[in-house]
Structure formats: C-alpha cells, structure tokens
C-alpha cells in the first residue's frame with residue numbers, strides 16, 4: 001500500500017505555494033502533487049520540477065474565473081479520483097494598503113474575488129475528490145491581517161484584510177458544516193514570508209513607519225522554504241480538535 005498522499009495546491013508556480021509543492025515531492029516519492037498555475041506555459045520553475053518528478057501535475061487555474069474553476073474536474077479526472085489535502089494558497093495583495101474611505105469598489109471586489117470567493121468555489125469543485133479519501137484536510141492560507149481581534153491600525157490593508165477575514169469565516173463555517181463527514185478545515189497565517197510579493201509589501205510598510213516597527217517586521221521574517229516546512233508539519237499534525245481553527249504557521253491558535 002502506498003504511503004503517499006495527494007496534495008492539491010493552488011498558486012504553486014511561485015512563492016509559498018511553489019515551496020510547498022517542492023516540499024511534498026521531496027518528503028515522499030509516493031506523494032502526488034497537483035500544482036496550479038494561471039499560466040502553466042510560463043511557470044518555468046514548476047515545469048523544471050515536473051521534468052524531474054513525474055508525480056507532479058501542473059493544472060491551469062485562475063480562481064477569479066468560474067469557468068476555469070469548473071475546468072478543474074476535467075483536468076483532474078485522468079490523473080486521480082481523490083485528493084487528500086487541499087491547500088488553498090493562491091492569493092493577491094494588490095496595492096492594498098488603503099483605508100476604508102480611500103479604497104475604491106474595484107479593489108474590494110478584486111480581493112474578495114481572488115482571496116475569498118475563488119477559494120470557496122474551488123473547495124466546492126474539489127469536495128467530491130476530498131470525500132474519496134479519509135484524510136479530508138482543507139487548509140486555507142489566510143493572513144493575520146484578517147484577524148479582527150488582532151486589528152492593527154498601523155497597517156491599513158482594508159480590502160486585503162476583509163478578504164482574509166472572510167476566508168477565516170469560511171474555514172470556521174465549513175469546518176462546522178463538514179465535521180460529521182470527517183473533514184478538518186482550518187485557516188492559517190503562513191508567517192511574514194520573504195516571497196517576492198511579501199518582501200515588496202513589507203518594504204512598502206516599513207517605508208511608511210518608524211524604525212521600531214520596521215525592526216519588528218524584520219524580526220518576524222521567515223523564508224518561503226521555512227514557511228513551507230512549518231506549514232507541512234502543521235498540516236501533517238492536524239487532527240479533529242483543530243477543525244475550524246485559525247492557526248499561526250507554528251501551530252499556535254490565533255484569535256479570529
């Protein structure tokens with residue numbers, strides 16, 4: 001019997017998603033990794049990884065496009081009948097450091113579509129595949145920026161923050177809805193991570209703040225490899241007690 005599991009990771013052509021895909025391929029040659037990219041042809045690093053790993057499958061997916069989400073079923077059918085772990089990682093933080101009053105409709109819509117509604121619709125599409133396995137783990141990569149209890153006025157990230165608050169709510173709601181079916185659904189903050197996007201964002205925040213806050217942010221920074229390693233440990237160790245929780249990458253519970 002195989003010891004491997006099947007992992008579906010959205011937004012895996014770069015950043016945390018890419019490192020997670022790489023991590024699972026290295027962790028066990030029996031793992032199957034289903035990694036999505038909006039533009040597979042230009043996902044160079046992922047394509048290079050696929051050349052060396054026949055158990056890596058690259059799927060085309062734009063989570064802001066319903067037709068693209070619907071196409072996941074036909075893309076998956078020939079590869080696998082089941083998925084053990086769904087990591088909803090794809091997300092944007094697009095010029096998001098606005099305030100409630102200054103953020104236009106288009107920015108609220110964009111963040112909600114990619115960071116909240118897209119992951120929900122993708123979960124709906126993957127549900128039949130997750131029910132085929134006993135593992136049934138669903139991990140929404142969220143952000144501490146979505147924690148209402150930890151709201152920090154020093155970092156106004158309103159449309160991004162709202163979209164991740166919504167995602168946290170969905171983890172709680174889906175966890176409750178599907179607990180009796182054996183699902184474990186969580187939201188997780190992956191850390192302050194030095195991906196290209198993370199570094200750019202935190203440099204912008206630091207430029208607007210004082211040395212003390214900037215030094216604090218620097219002290220929190222971890223690499224994408226470290227984040228992926230922490231996340232995979234957390235995902236491996238998930239049990240039903242964690243269902244519906246919002247966790248830090250190191251496993252500590254975060255307040256909603």
Ligand SMILES: NC(=O)c1ccc[n+]([C@@H]2O[C@H](COP(=O)([O-])OP(=O)(O)OC[C@H]3O[C@@H](n4cnc5c(N)ncnc54)[C@H](OP(=O)(O)O)[C@@H]3O)[C@@H](O)[C@H]2O)c1
Nearest residue numbers: 011015016038062063064089090091143192193195197198
């Ligand atoms: N980095 C941090 O410090 C940090 C902190 C808290 C939370 N997070 C969360 O962690 C996750 C990954 O962050 P990251 O730093 O690795 O970001 P990243 O390097 O910008 O990567 C984001 C990934 O999401 C994909 N993506 C964006 N829009 C998409 C769409 N409409 N459909 C499908 N895929 C899409 C991107 O694809 P393309 O290459 O095609 O754009 C890319 O693969 C995000 O959900 C983010 O909010 C990150």
